[in-house]
Amino acid sequence: MATKTADKAEDKAEGTEEEGGSRGILKKVLILVGVLVVVAGAAWFFVLKPSPPKKIEPGEIVTLDSTQVNLAGGHYLRLGLALQLTTDAVADDVDGSKALDAAIDMFSGRKMANLSQPARRDELKEKLADKLKESYEGEVMDVYFTEFVTQ
Missing domain, CATH: 1.20.5 (Single alpha-helices involved in coiled-coils or other helix-helix interfaces)
Structure with a gap:
């Protein structure tokens, strides 16, 4: 045991x-x-x-020549644009043809009554600005109408 x-x-x-x-x-x-x-x-x-997103600083403003856009019903729009560039962009390197093409595409064939409403015009301006930001890949931060005449 x-x-x-x-x-x-x-x-x-x-x-x-x-x-x-x-x-x-x-x-x-x-x-x-x-x-x-x-x-x-x-x-x-x-x-x-x-990294935190880089703050976009406004740079130069490039004014483009006015253009005429055909609207619905035989009317037209005389449209002048200015592009607000970022500090990263060089004004001499920015080609305004992309902006004019986008504006013509956006406003062509629209009814004059829609464009005369300030709220609708501001909405279209924001859409144009977004399209230009994408087209110019961060070189353009905003767009301004320097001329907006319908007849």
Whole structure:
């Protein structure tokens, strides 16, 4: 019996050592995971974090020659445009033909009654400005009407 009791005592001692060993490994794994999370967070913050969008500053204004656009019902629109450039754009490099083409495309065939409403005209101006921002790839930030005459 003494052997059985001694064997049981030895088994308990071995089990305690195994549990202590698995606890030590678990502790090391948890510490390693915590360190990896901190390193990944620091890497994202310093390397991968998107930079704040650059504030667009207004630059020069380029005035384009007026053009006439045919409207519905035999009427026409005399339209003058000015492009508000960003500071990144060079006025000599900006070609006004894209802006005139977009304006002609947008206003051609419209009814004169729609264009005489200020709210509708402002809406079309915003659409034109959005189209020009896309066409000029960030060189143009706004458009102004320098002439808007219907007949």
